[in-house]
Amino acid sequence: MATILYVTANVKAEAASRSLLLGSEFLEEYLRLNPRDEVQVLDVYRDSIQRVDQDVLNAWTRVERGEDHALLSDEERHKINRIWRMADQFLRCDKYVFVTHSLNLWLPAEFKMYVDATCVLDRTYRLTPSGSEGMLRGLPRKSLHLHAATAYSLAGERDQSVAYLRSVLNVLGVAHQETVLLKGDDPETGSWEEYETVRSKLLGLARTF
Structure with missing residues (x-):
């Protein structure tokens, strides 16, 4: 039995998003084949993601200096606990599915906030004399990234979304990664043939x- 973390980053309703529709079909088929597995769903627009703000930075600094967690202010403790819970959830899961779309050559800001709440020192990665080491390194973790890129060229510039998430997962130690790309996210303007190929x-x- 495995636990899947299913993360979406799209403000649209499912019916208005090709990536969300395809992600839902993938998850339905996966659960049909693996009915005993558990799925934890996280929508970075719907679910409140704690931003790394001044309170969080202050709390991290004080904890790293060895200060007792109980001495933090109520606001600092509340915010850092929310981030720790998100990082711990990521660490506990066996498989990850990310359903995203491009926004100005990158991922939506809410997804970056989620990454910042997941990449936490001494929770999902540690520092060693030779550099950082992901806590998942050596474990049989898998990820799938379904990403809807912009359907048109933006002055010849390249979207950074897929490369960025791949790098983050490498840092955390997720060795087995799959990426599936889709041109555009709008069901009304996207290619039906491409949709079926990706499906x-x-x-x-x-x-x-």
Whole structure:
């Protein structure tokens, strides 16, 4: 039995998003094949993600200096506990599915806030004499990133979303990563042939994920 963390980053309703529709189909097929697995769903727009603000930075600094957690202010303790819970959830899960879309050559700000709440020193990665080391390194963790890129060229510039998430997962130690790309997120303007091609690929991945 495995635990999947299913993370979406799209403000649209599911019916208005090709990536959300495809992600839902993948998850449905996966659960049909693996009915005993548990899914934890996180929508970074719906679920409140704690931002790394001044209170969080102050709390981290004080805790790293060895100060007792109980001596933090109520606000600092509340915020840092929320971030720790998110990092701990990530650490506990066995598989990760990310359903995202491009926004100005990158991921939405809410998703970056989620990454910041997940990459936490001494919770999901540690520092060693040779550099950082992900707490998941050596563990059989898997990820799937379904990403809807911009359907048109932006002055020839390259979208950074997929490369960024891949780098973050490498830092944390997620060794087995799959990426599936979609051109555009709008069901009304996107290619139906491409949709079916991506759908077929995702349903195939559901059997081996």
